[in-house]
Amino acid sequence: MREKFQHFMTGRYGADDLSRVYIIATLVIFVISLISGWGILYWIGLALMIYAYWRMLSRNVSKRYEENQKYLNARYQVAVKWNGMKKRWAQRGTYRFYKCPQCRQMVRVPRGKGKICITCPKCRTEFIKKS
Numbered sequence: 001m002r003e004k005f006q007h008f009m010t011g012r013y014g015a016d017d018l019s020r021v022y023i024i025a026t027l028v029i030f031v032i033s034l035i036s037g038w039g040i041l042y043w044i045g046l047a048l049m050i051y052a053y054w055r056m057l058s059r060n061v062s063k064r065y066e067e068n069q070k071y072l073n074a075r076y077q078v079a080v081k082w083n084g085m086k087k088r089w090a091q092r093g094t095y096r097f098y099k100c101p102q103c104r105q106m107v108r109v110p111r112g113k114g115k116i117c118i119t120c121p122k123c124r125t126e127f128i129k130k131s
């Protein structure tokens, strides 16, 4: 049985981070559909589950790998953004944060210095803000 399964899975993609997300989303949708009694959610969950298994059994490994890399990249971007927000929140008492109007770079300035001219460390654009 085990051998048969291994033979079946050779050349197929298998599970990855993205398929784990789909499975968890499926379970969440099923639970919500049970609680709320919305039949439509059951079918959405079922479709998502079928898609998740189709991905795992797919033979187009490079395409599936690419999808997973895209997901991991997006997850990384969110983590970076979240960490930045956490940091800014922790320093909100002593610093103010501004985005450079030219290049969108985040600039940190000390609070309580009145009107100051900020020079962007990245593109050297100068802009005036209240600190």
Ligand SMILES: [Zn+2]
Pocket: 100, 101, 102, 103, 104, 105, 120, 121, 122, 123, 124, 125
């Ligand atoms: Zn700039």
